[in-house]
Amino acid sequence: MSEQHALITLEGLTKVFYTDEVETHALSGIHLRIEKGEYVAISGPSGCGKSTLLSILGLLDSPTAGTYILNSNPVQSLDLSQRARIRNREIGFIFQSFNLIGDLTVFENVELPLTYRGMAASERKARCGEALEKVGMAHRAKHLPSQLSGGQQQRVAVARALVGKPSVLLADEPTGNLDSKNGEAVMDLLHELHRGGATIVMVTHDPRFARHADRTIHMFDGRVVDESEIASLSA
């Protein structure tokens, strides 16, 4: 794939956590390219650094060292407000536990990123309706999250993630809190979004769901490893 199609490029990305006198290397020299329209799964054992990587990709955290280029712009050292702005416009999040805000209706939850963007109410309404239609939840727009099943909540979360038409959807164990049936339904939804051109990066430890992706990145001990390395590390 050519350089001009790269949506995300990580060069020598490291993340070190400091607690008292202890240094924890969560990520060690990650090199990674994700193309536009690609569906990538990140997998690995617990504590391998995949959630930390996703946090940095989503500008929820900043790397200790290295370069992160998103949509041709270096974003590794932006200030908090610039990161918030890019998160709002370029990134859609799908969390394991949905993270819908209990005080807000389904519609208001989906509307939230657009509200932060300062979009006019009429346009917000149209976009939210469209997003909810896409995930099949338009009929529940006035409900509160507590009135929905887990699967329905995750679909609303997906609608919220895609309502702002972000460059990339970041999903952190999106099926982790769902039964297999609802999990499959959400994966089908992501697959459908991908077919529509969405770029998706999904963290999962479940190989069944990782198979939905075009490519799976394996992580171990804060590094990206290939399949052969996994075999030797597992041995």
Added chain:
Amino acid sequence: MDSLLTDVRQALRALRRAPGFALTAIAAIGLGLGANTAVFTAVHAFLLRALPFPEPERLVFVYQANPARGIERDVTSIPNFEDWRRESHSFTAMAGVDTRRMALAGGREPEPQALTVATVSANYFDLLGVAPALGRGFSAGEDAGEYPETIVISDALWRSRFGGDPGVVGRSVRLDERPATVVGVGPPGFAWPDGVEAWVPLTASPQDREQRGALFLPVIARIKPGVTLEASQADMRRVGAELARRYPRPNEGWTADVQPAHGELVRDYRAALLVLMGAVALILLIACANVANLLLVRAAARARELSTRSALGASRLRLVRQLLTESLVLALAGGALGFGLGFGGIEALRALSPVPLPAWVELRPDASVLAFCAALTVLTTLGFGLFPALFASRAPLASGARIAGDPARRAQRGFVVAQVGLAFALLACAGLLLRSFERLSATSPGFEATGAVAARMRLPDTRYTRERRIQYADEALARLRALPGVEAAAAVQTVPLPASTTTPGYAWRTSPSPPPTSARSPASTRSRRATSRRWAFRCCGAAASTSATAATIAWWP
């Protein structure tokens, strides 16, 4: 605006879903704001609101002062007052204002009515800039005689005794059994000096006009435009020095001083009100610390929500705004409650006041009080909401773990320490006040007041000459002493430690000069010295004194 409304809507919903927290916070804020509103209403009414006269800043009181004897403010005599008025250059007008009790006959009621009457210089109404609602004020020269022949009645008296008759002007009445003509009716609500029901010209006998040492007359004046207070003070010091030189016998050591009228009127209230304001400010601070603590706990519980909002693109400023909006909604509800409680508090202050409030003090919430309440609400919002909002918005984006961590606990502990500290400060102040009150209550006044009664007897000048008054007192004392159960009886001009030593509305001594020797009976002196002797302060007259063990008659020549 749209996003602000969204914030308000979401804040209302969030608070509705946490009614326990919301009600607790609103109650705490409401109590704090209510106390502050009530006390500020009093502070505003006494200390900040101008006197209800045109250009009130130019109104001053003029005093005699004797620095060598430590007397900063004293009333003056008629001859000194007339010299002040004639020889000073700093005032557009100067008026003497005394109050006395007089009997008014006439009007709807057949019985005479005892009135509190201000005896004022003829230019009194012009000086204050007050125009009577009916008729006129006094004309020049009406205060030149020996007895008042004209009277301006208050609006209240006009309504109660004359039935609001618009034809009252020109009607003849009797004042202390002498004829007088009603020439005017004061404007509604005007009762100045405080509590007076009518005004008569400041008349005096030829002898009184000569008695330079008979100090009884408060003096008010209006400074000329462009003349400073300091210049008027220098002017009056010059006049005072000249009078001391010219009349050394009564005036030696005395000078004259000028003080702003408003400051003098509120002098006795200022310290108490400011202390009270400080106390309620502490209460509000405690409430703020309390609510801030609750908000911190709530922020910890909402860490996931705040992280999610942040992940969706809310900047820190946006999160702070959202949280402050919730605080503002709480504060507004608390402010509304506080304003309501403030109303009640004002009535409570009025009811609990140990002395009647001056009539010129309008103890009512107005636009200024409302503005104060609004400003305090905003400050309160920042006071209890800003720190938790800043703290909560520091939440890590990926997880809210840090909110619930050590820094949050440290902040909560800090707020608890602040609350306890402030509460202890208040408690200590309250304890000191109680201790002072206890000591004051235990202080001996120098005589035994138990079982003592007093009566005030007012003998009209028109029927009682000086000799007849003394004769009356002697006879009354003899009869009182003959009553069973009466140990001692005495006549005195000023009863010891009266409930009020000030002329109503004025903060100065009413009678610094000793009464004539003949007006003080031997028993009076004996009773004051002998602390074991029973003494009385007041009763309703001879009939009432029959049940008392002793009586003192205070009579007013």
